[in-house]
Amino acid sequence: MTETLLEVKNLHKTFDHAEVLKGVSLSVMPGEVVAIVGPSGAGKTTLLRCLNMLERADAGELVFDGEHYDPAGFGRREASKLHKKTGFVFQDYNLFANKTAMENVTLGLTSGRGMNRHKAEEIAAEMLRKVGMEEKSDRFPLHLSGGQQQRVAIARALAADPKIIYFDEPTSALDPELTGEVLEVIRKLKDSGITMMIVTHELSFARDVSTRMIFMEEGSIIEEGNTREFFADPKNERTRAFIGMNVDGTEKEEQ
Ligand SMILES: Nc1ncnc2c1ncn2[C@@H]1O[C@H](COP(=O)(O)OP(=O)(O)OP(=O)(O)O)[C@@H](O)[C@H]1O
Numbered sequence: 001m002t003e004t005l006l007e008v009k010n011l012h013k014t015f016d017h018a019e020v021l022k023g024v025s026l027s028v029m030p031g032e033v034v035a036i037v038g039p040s041g042a043g044k045t046t047l048l049r050c051l052n053m054l055e056r057a058d059a060g061e062l063v064f065d066g067e068h069y070d071p072a073g074f075g076r077r078e079a080s081k082l083h084k085k086t087g088f089v090f091q092d093y094n095l096f097a098n099k100t101a102m103e104n105v106t107l108g109l110t111s112g113r114g115m116n117r118h119k120a121e122e123i124a125a126e127m128l129r130k131v132g133m134e135e136k137s138d139r140f141p142l143h144l145s146g147g148q149q150q151r152v153a154i155a156r157a158l159a160a161d162p163k164i165i166y167f168d169e170p171t172s173a174l175d176p177e178l179t180g181e182v183l184e185v186i187r188k189l190k191d192s193g194i195t196m197m198i199v200t201h202e203l204s205f206a207r208d209v210s211t212r213m214i215f216m217e218e219g220s221i222i223e224e225g226n227t228r229e230f231f232a233d234p235k236n237e238r239t240r241a242f243i244g245m246n247v248d249g250t251e252k253e254e255q
């Protein structure tokens with residue numbers, strides 16, 4: 001039997017008296033690509049950040065790769081233990097402006113893990129090739145387009161050989177003409193079998209790339225299921241309304 005990679009139970013988070021996560025539970029098996037969709041303010045980013053312990057939850061249980069973590073009370077050491085096994089791709093890339101593409105990718109390997117520089121550069125070169133950025137490895141972020149910066153950020157996440165990569169709206173800061181190249185890279189990653197959890201508002205992309213869908217609204221998971229069934233026969237009225245509204249919009253935008 002395959003082990004569950006990620007299991008979270010009853011995750012709660014409140015900001016300024018507003019309950020943003022109202023007891024969220026979910027689990028992810030290795031190799032799954034889970035897309036999370038839902039209206040603005042639903043708590044999608046907060047969920048992803050709590051799962052990767054970038055944000056402290058108020059309560060909940062987290063098991064990742066067979067080990068227990070405390071999503072509410074973790075310290076720096078516990079977080080960094082988790083971060084050795086996970087990657088996170090942010091909406092706004094989060095690259096170091098004063099480092100080249102290559103240095104952005106090697107940094108986590110050399111100072112994060114004590115790998116020697118030569119080996120780190122070898123791995124970084126391979127990851128930059130995977131995302132089609134090998135020829136721009138000596139450029140600084142300022143001299144790269146948003147799509148190229150995001151591809152470097154994906155190479156950085158990949159370099160650590162993570163068990164899962166979380167993506168928080170990886171294309172929402174991009175001009176429409178640059179969105180495709182980033183989505184294409186993520187599609188290719190799916191073929192390599194890596195587990196991913198992707199928050200996106202691109203419903204047609206979610207349908208295309210994910211194996212499972214989660215629809216969130218007001219801090220709760222309203223519906224989840226196998227991607228094909230989720231789109232073909234959504235059970236919840238709110239899911240139906242959301243898909244109806246957004247798939248039409250997304251498809252029109254892409255034409
Ligand atoms: N650091 C914070 N401090 C206070 N409130 C916050 C903070 N982060 C998020 N919130 C609030 O929590 C709620 C959920 O935010 P979150 O960013 O998780 O939603 P989202 O589903 O990712 O939305 P979007 O689609 O717009 O990115 C919102 O009402 C937001 O204003």
Ligand SMILES: [Mg+2]
Pocket residue numbers: 044045046169
């Ligand atoms: Mg968000």
